[in-house]
Amino acid sequence: MKIVVCIKQVPESNNVKFDPVTHNLMRGGMSGRINPFDKNAIEAALRLRDAVGGEVALLSMGPDSTAEILRDGLAMGADSAYLLSSRAFAGADTLSTGYVLAQAVRQIGNVDLTLLGRQAVDADTGQVGPIMAVNLNQPQATYATQLTANGNQLTVVRDLDSLTQTVELPLPAVITVRAEANTPRYETPLHIQQSFEKQVTIWRDTDLDLDPEKLGQKGSPTVVRKVYAPEAKTRAQTALPSEPAAAVDQLLVIMQQHGLI
């Protein structure tokens, strides 16, 4: 089975700060890491490869520094990696990103399965997987917790919070993976060593078959028109008596007044 795992570089921390003067987001100096859910997707891919044979390729879109997280994935045991890096991709929203990644999957060729983490922890959309599936004209299973290959189809258990759904997917297909699916393996010294011998192929926009109208900001229907710190609304903060017994008595009175008891 030929599996592609799409991974994303996200900020090391979500504790972003605002410039007090310009109100711009200050992300400078923050190093990147692999999106945590993507490690679950890599692990799921490696287990499928171990079970039925095949190969696992990693795919990411981002600046050239994204090669670092591809190395991390190779050190977990993936076989090869592709980096899509071009100024033409800058400013892409989910629609444009999903399109470019899908075109890269086509170019890699003969891909049976595309895996992603359930969502990236920075923008939290979870949209790129389904968008890729539509672009590739493939079925999908999101929020997967179990993946079982049998022949040319895959049985997937989806944890949809209120509902557990089991779905049989014909291959090729796109699947997004929940953290509950597995525990990602650690990078081993041998795999880390081997990762430096594995190829990271870099593709620019001109290396792929792309419609320029669908790239970057031009290909992105959504506009982020304002970014700001959440306004903290506050409540009355009336202090209850300082002795616990008296405080509890007053609490019960308040609850009675509100018809709660």
Added chain:
Amino acid sequence: MTEAIWIVAEREPARINPVTFQLITKAKAIAKGKKVVVVLLEAPDQQFEQAISEYGPDEILLGQNVAYAQASDEVMAGALTTLAREYQPNAVLFGATPLGRSIAPRVQAALQTGLTADCLDFFYEDDLLVQVKPSYGDNVMCEITCPDRRPQMASVRPNTFAAEKVAGAMPAITPVEVAQTTGPQGRVVDETVRVSHATGIASANKVLALGRGAATPADIANAREIASRLGASVGVSRPLTDLPDFTVEQQIGQSGTTIAPDFLLNLGVSGATQFIVGMTQAKLVVSVNRDAQAPIFAQSDYTFTGDAAAFITALKQRMN
């Protein structure tokens, strides 16, 4: 033709997810003359249109087909795409549930338009739907618009808005026929409603929330006893999900459950951002914490600065 705001009804095996009702009420409040239309795809024997009608949408587009009883994402998204092409709604809203967040981007990609995930608010400026969404784990808010393409699409976080029934509402119910989705598609072989705890916090009217300041076995046992007397559910902040007593199912907050109870008593919860965003819709909030500077107090109607264990003990004694 009057332009419409569509709400895609989220059908669970035996009910409509409450986020659908919340979206109807919210959409009616911001519609500014646009029609509020619910799109309901169901099996013919389900008849969820009655429950939806009570919340007073202007119209229900009703697609009935046995295939919708257990439908794949491909079937649901295919039908919605076909309908959107035919009716050209101005906006399409989904609940930001796992199912809504799976189907919406398929429709978005097919229609080649914008979709904003997990919105906490939305409003119209003329014809432009301004969508307010958190990012970076709710540490940042973004206003997102889709100026040039239609429909304007968003998924909206459950329990962000209150649902209100409308007395005597009689929405028009318009049957629609949608051709079977072709193309590669999954086959749903089983759907099991997850046995939610009898103490489910998402729909509870009263919630006792425990944090690190009320995490001893005695605190937990006492809190459970108080909760059962009050008819309340017990929720926790994220650190307590590491205890064997609790899982993410009881977790209040961004990575857990957003709650909207009439009464919330926070015991030893400090109030990290990710917890706060999960409780802002609670009506009466009372918080107990040893630290007078704890962020939870700013979000509280009543405060008690002191030991949570002592407060719990006093409350339990008072209830006996």
